[in-house]
Amino acid sequence: MAQARPPRADAVRNRQKILAAAREQITLHGPDAGMDAIAAAAGVAVGTLYRHFPTKTDLVGAVVTEHMERVATDAEAAHARAASGSKAMDEITAFIGTVLEASANDHAVKAAAHTLGAAPGTTEPEDRATAALASLITAAQADGDLHLDVTVRDFYLLITTAPTDQPPAVRARWLTLVLPGLSTHGRGAAG
Amino acid sequence: MAQARPPRADAVRNRQKILAAAREQITLHGPDAGMDAIAAAAGVAVGTLYRHFPTKTDLVGAVVTEHMERVATDAEAAHARAASGSKAMDEITAFIGTVLEASANDHAVKAAAHTLGAAPGTTEPEDRATAALASLITAAQADGDLHLDVTVRDFYLLITTAPTDQPPAVRARWLTLVLPGLSTHGRGAAG
């Protein structure tokens, strides 16, 4: 069985350029960004684009995955900080806020996911995020700060429904409304 | 002064058929549903569709307004019940659930609103809903059941971000997560 030969250097470079351009164009014009426009932004011909991503769905999927990559990184960072002393529940709160901010700027990504019915499943980065978040949850529950029935799926549910396309003030308000559902401490003095 | 003659019976029937078809098609394929497809689903020629709704935007707008109509009706009903003795906070809880269920079936409507940057403002039904909800809020706050800083906008924010396209179990879970942000009673015994 022949070894898959390693990809050519320029092919790798092209893949990166295409992903960057796709991210940019999708962010700019939503998932309706044209393939030609993406190719042009990448400084590449459409044919090349199609060699790397046989379908628009594939390309958008890749962008979404990239996004997941970032989520995973953030989750693991939060987990690491919690492991070295910071409060797990604080990390959770911060994490959700961070993801919301990131989505607000990469805004189209979520739309993309929706519109294209992107894979439900289990990409590698999603697994990493899930693992890190699960640990974080367990820790926060051990601290008595997080409701015992909260799961990773709950996080994903909230993140998916976050108002990413609203102005910052609205996004902040949404966080305020939503966090008491997780925390055991309610909303404090406000009411 | 002559009365504007009443619309013809068959024209009215067609308008209904078109709206129904639009609702259905938009639910099925999102606001990208084609005008031809909608016309076909309505058993009508495109021309007829365009006679009733000169623009796709108009048609989608009409569907959204229909939806708002229902929301307004629900809100006023809730308000009426609270006025005659039932607990305001219970009505609020039920109301949000009701809207969520309704939206789940009319699912596309939300997408529609988004995509078309639907009117920000002030359609007549929206005004009615807003008025009824405001009264409900005041009552619940007087009872000490609702956080004092909660406004109608908060309701709209939650409703807009509700996971209308998720299965019932997920929708129920979302309600559980989100209601504590409104109520002064937290999540009770769960954590």
Next chain:
Amino acid sequence: MAQARPPRADAVRNRQKILAAAREQITLHGPDAGMDAIAAAAGVAVGTLYRHFPTKTDLVGAVVTEHMERVATDAEAAHARAASGSKAMDEITAFIGTVLEASANDHAVKAAAHTLGAAPGTTEPEDRATAALASLITAAQADGDLHLDVTVRDFYLLITTAPTDQPPAVRARWLTLVLPGLSTHGRGAAG
């Protein structure tokens, strides 16, 4: 054989309103004026319009004929004046100018004729015009003012090619360029 019953008074009135509206709309928007627009301008429903003119071609044809009516009237007036002493050649010159001006304001009419390949033929008003012009030609030739080979067809050729859609100065210049082809007196001192 039954006598064709005389048209009802209101039907006659409608026909006039429609023709007026057609003239107006065609002048305004060219022969592309929509049937609905014409009907609306006439204060009549499309159905009524179609009862009077079974086809758009018919309607435009009618407008063109109306135009011919005017041409015929002008030609006969010119002829009458020449018969009572004025110079035939002067009347000819004036006549062409008059028609050109009229066409410039009813501009679309010519376009209409072209676009719709309107009947070449021999409507009654055209016949009257032709007769009057023929007399005028004979008279001017008898005066020695008009080239002997000029015919009514030449007039029609010039009129048809007149730059009706150009500004007045250009129209005047065109007359200057074209009249020497008819007159025996050339262009006088200009060259």
Next chain:
Amino acid sequence: MAQARPPRADAVRNRQKILAAAREQITLHGPDAGMDAIAAAAGVAVGTLYRHFPTKTDLVGAVVTEHMERVATDAEAAHARAASGSKAMDEITAFIGTVLEASANDHAVKAAAHTLGAAPGTTEPEDRATAALASLITAAQADGDLHLDVTVRDFYLLITTAPTDQPPAVRARWLTLVLPGLSTHGRGAAG
């Protein structure tokens, strides 16, 4: 500095086929010729047509420009002949005839120009034609054959109003009627 790579051979061929088809279809059905029809006539898919001419206006513009190209070439040829001894006025006469014949076959072009309110200005070929004609005019005026007030604009006015859609005999007659407006020699012996 890299040369812009030469267009592909088949693309060039297609461009020609499209232009030819456009000329033909526009000639046949006026500028209302459908883009689909033109594409079909060219043996090409619409998409291809749109790659070459992003807009119908562009396509018709190109056809008009082609026409102008020919006019320019004719004008320059006439000028060259006059420079090497032939009579300028004869060249002018011949030139107008030539353009008229050319237009008769490309008939629609004029309609096209009209309909689209074609550029007022200054395409490159138009400039060339204008220059050559100006020289020709000066020469003929120096010979005493052409009225002193005649300008290039007069030529364009006549050409634009020429009866390109009439049979040859009518076109010839039109020339006879119109040339005396330019020449200092009148119509000779005919009257």
Next chain:
DNA sequence: GATGAATGAGTATTCATTCAT
């Protein structure tokens, strides 16, 4: 006779995808 709602073929244009160079 008048009304105006319904019809449906037709228009220019876009865009994901394929394939010859």
Next chain:
DNA sequence: GATGAATGAATACTCATTCAT
């Protein structure tokens, strides 16, 4: 592998004409 020209189904919308009321 890269290029970019070609494909063609699809889209929103128009308008002359028909026909039930």
